[in-house]
Amino acid sequence: xxxxxxxxxxxxxxxxxxxxxxxxxxxxxxxxxxxxxxxxxxxxxxxxxxxxxxxxxxxxxxxxxxxxxxxxxxxxxxxxxxxxxxxxxxxxxxxxxxxxxxxxxxxxxxxxxxxxxxxxxxxxxxxxxxxxxxxxxxxxxxxxxxxxxxxxxxxxxxxxxxxxxxxxxxxxxxxxxxxxxxxxxxxxxxxxxxxxxxxxxxxxxxxxxxxxxxxxxxxxxxxxxxxxxxxxxxxxxxxxxxxxxxxxxxxxxxxxxxxxxxxxxxxxxxxxxxxxxxxxxxxxxxxxxxxxxxxxxxxxxxxxxxxxxxxxxxxxxxxxxxxxx
Amino acid sequence: xxxxxxxxxxxxxxxxxxxxxxxxxxxxxxxxxxxxxxxxxxxxxxxxxxxxxxxxxxxxxxxxxxxxxxxxxxxxxxxxxxxxxxxxxxxxxxxxxxxxxxxxxxxxxxxxxxxxxxxxxxxxxxxxxxxxxxxxxxxxxxxxxxxxxxxxxxxxxxxxxxxxxxxxxxxxxxxxxxxxxxxxxxxxxxxxxxxxxxxxxxxxxxxxxxxxxxxxxxxxxxxxxxxxxxxxxxxxxxxxxxxxxxxxxxxxxxxxxxxxxxxxxxxxxxxxxxxxxxxxxxxxxxxxxxxxxxxxxxxxxxxxxxxxx
Numbered sequence: 001x002x003x004x005x006x007x008x009x010x011x012x013x014x015x016x017x018x019x020x021x022x023x024x025x026x027x028x029x030x031x032x033x034x035x036x037x038x039x040x041x042x043x044x045x046x047x048x049x050x051x052x053x054x055x056x057x058x059x060x061x062x063x064x065x066x067x068x069x070x071x072x073x074x075x076x077x078x079x080x081x082x083x084x085x086x087x088x089x090x091x092x093x094x095x096x097x098x099x100x101x102x103x104x105x106x107x108x109x110x111x112x113x114x115x116x117x118x119x120x121x122x123x124x125x126x127x128x129x130x131x132x133x134x135x136x137x138x139x140x141x142x143x144x145x146x147x148x149x150x151x152x153x154x155x156x157x158x159x160x161x162x163x164x165x166x167x168x169x170x171x172x173x174x175x176x177x178x179x180x181x182x183x184x185x186x187x188x189x190x191x192x193x194x195x196x197x198x199x200x201x202x203x204x205x206x207x208x209x210x211x212x213x214x215x216x217x218x219x220x221x222x223x224x225x226x227x228x229x230x231x232x233x234x235x236x237x238x239x240x241x242x243x244x245x246x247x248x249x250x251x252x253x254x255x256x257x258x259x260x261x262x263x264x265x266x267x268x269x270x271x272x273x274x275x276x277x278x279x280x281x282x283x284x285x286x287x288x289x290x291x292x293x294x295x296x297x298x299x300x301x302x303x304x305x306x307x308x309x310x311x312x313x314x315x316x317x318x319x320x321x322x323x324x325x
Numbered sequence: 326x327x328x329x330x331x332x333x334x335x336x337x338x339x340x341x342x343x344x345x346x347x348x349x350x351x352x353x354x355x356x357x358x359x360x361x362x363x364x365x366x367x368x369x370x371x372x373x374x375x376x377x378x379x380x381x382x383x384x385x386x387x388x389x390x391x392x393x394x395x396x397x398x399x400x401x402x403x404x405x406x407x408x409x410x411x412x413x414x415x416x417x418x419x420x421x422x423x424x425x426x427x428x429x430x431x432x433x434x435x436x437x438x439x440x441x442x443x444x445x446x447x448x449x450x451x452x453x454x455x456x457x458x459x460x461x462x463x464x465x466x467x468x469x470x471x472x473x474x475x476x477x478x479x480x481x482x483x484x485x486x487x488x489x490x491x492x493x494x495x496x497x498x499x500x501x502x503x504x505x506x507x508x509x510x511x512x513x514x515x516x517x518x519x520x521x522x523x524x525x526x527x528x529x530x531x532x533x534x535x536x537x538x539x540x541x542x543x544x545x546x547x548x549x550x551x552x553x554x555x556x557x558x559x560x561x562x563x564x565x566x567x568x569x570x571x572x573x574x575x576x577x578x579x580x581x582x583x584x585x586x587x588x589x590x591x592x593x594x595x596x597x598x599x600x601x602x603x604x605x606x607x608x609x610x611x612x613x614x615x616x617x618x619x620x621x622x623x624x625x626x627x628x629x630x631x632x633x634x
Contacts, residue, residue, distance in 0.1 A: 065532060067528070067531060067532060090534075091534050094532075094533065094534040098532070098533070099528075099529065099532045101525045101528065101529060102525070103525055106524055106525040106526065107525035107526050107528075107529050108526055109526040109543075109544050109547075109548070110351055110548065111350070111351060111352075111547040111548055112543075112547075113350075120530065120533065120535070121533045121534075124533055124534055124535050124539075125533075125534065153347050155349065155350050155351065157351065158349070168529075171529070
């Protein structure tokens with residue numbers, strides 16, 4: 001395979017948590033939101049990131065593009081080290097990645113017209129773009145995402161959720177980036193609209209050669225769009241594998257539980273979903289060894305002592321478990 | 326049902342050539358709601374009339390605001406009542422000066438104090454509060470503690486002392502009112518900024534690489550202008566009241582200039598001699614203006630409140 005456009009190694013994001021009423025000299029506690037994640041993203045590929053709420057999906061994505069400072073690790077994007085670069089260089093790299101957000105309406109400034117919103121990245125990075133050219137680009141993008149170009153002067157509150165998400169996609173595409181990070185782009189939409197938006201993303205990806213990082217907690221959506229899937233649990237990667245492989249043959253006990261819980265539209269299904277006991281442990285005080293051991297049906301003494309690392313062929317099926325199936 | 330082929334073709338044609346649709350911004354929505362509010366529109370009309378009176382009024386005046394009518398002086402109670410014949414439309418004051426001209430002049434000063442005070446508060450308070458709220462952290466702490474300290478100073482006391490020490494002057498009054506008026510505004514704006522800066526559209530702008538200053542100017546300030554506008558309209562009467570209070574104490578404007586507060590003070594002092602017009606006319610304008618501002622503020626709040634939608 002070709003060179004990865006994004007190579008993340010051992011990325012860690014820690015937040016300092018001060019208990020309320022703390023004295024200035026009390027040590028703050030470390031919340032390990034992302035605790036050593038590696039992954040690679042290849043051109044034209046879609047990496048799905050799944051996991052339950054609070055497992056660090058969004059934090060991981062934001063740390064990759066330096067919206068949240070990373071505590072440790074390296075992020076190499078297009079062959080350049082993102083975490084170590086200066087402000088000006090970062091601004092230059094920003095042209096080639098964009099982000100799509102969860103709440104379509106909240107991600108659009110209510111006081112700006114659609115045209116202004118879509119043109120903003122363009123005018124931020126190329127302030128000298130002639131007005132006519134910017135207008136043309138905005139219209140082109142609107143057509144691409146299936147909006148009528150004569151709506152440029154409308155305001156976000158005049159659109160539906162699905163249309164707003166299309167506007168968000170148009171804004172992300174206007175600079176013709178190579179990488180788009182989708183942070184739960186369809187979670188706030190109706191199912192029928194979800195399908196439209198996901199298919200739109202797939203079409204645009206094929207047309208423009210985009211790489212996508214697709215964060216979601218809906219496994220069936222991720223299965224539909226992803227080439228590879230990474231399962232996160234408490235800031236750690238539990239399993240990484242090609243999409244078809246992970247759904248057909250999950251090896252990590254957590255992935256198995258997740259996949260068995262996907263609703264199947266069949267009233268006669270007999271297989272009961274495998275329910276996990278307990279809640280996600282606090283990332284302030286993660287379990288020793290394997291972070292999943294407290295809820296794992298196969299946990300043994302060894303799991304509490306040694307932390308399992310992701311093992312398996314790179315670009316193949318990797319799993320972080322001492323006793324995988 | 327039969328579909329008329331030509332009509333459908335026409336429709337398709339029309340759709341294809343449809344011009345750019347003009348969107349209705351939130352401001353336009355708000356304006357429409359504002360003009361449906363009868364009290365607010367009434368307030369706006371009254372206020373416009375008062376402002377017109379202050380601007381156009383002088384052209385109809387026969388007497389200036391400092392001229393003493395020697396024919397009337399001393400007999401204000403008997404001969405100084407409002408009359409069209411001798412040109413004293415609102416009567417004369419205790420010294421025989423034309424009250425019509427003096428009310429106009431007082432209106433100009435009082436409105437000026439209100440508008441200048443509110444403008445300072447809008448400009449300084451918005452920028453200060455938005456900066457503190459957006460950057461947060463230590464800067465926010467330092468900026469807002471400064472505001473707390475300034476707020477804890479009993480400003481009326483300081484203002485009166487200043488006026489006593491440096492002499493009564495209208496510019497000092499402007500400075501004094503301007504210095505204190507932005508404190509509340511900066512607090513309100515900071516609070517609003519804290520909620521707006523966590524919205525996803527700010528995050529989107531950050532991810533794109535928009536600079537902090539541009540984010541404040543393009544994304545934060547337009548979204549808090551609604552609150553600012555409402556608060557500013559309620560601030561104008563507050564400024565007028567402050568000025569009137571100080572003038573009522575005899576510390577505000579200097580003779581021969583006057584203001585509503587000074588006129589009301591003088592009128593109140595002579596009302597027992599039967600010259601009720603000396604109190605009535607300035608008080609009328611004062612009350613009408615304050616009510617107008619309050620109704621406009623109310624109307625603006627209803628119009629801009631997103632929960633109403």
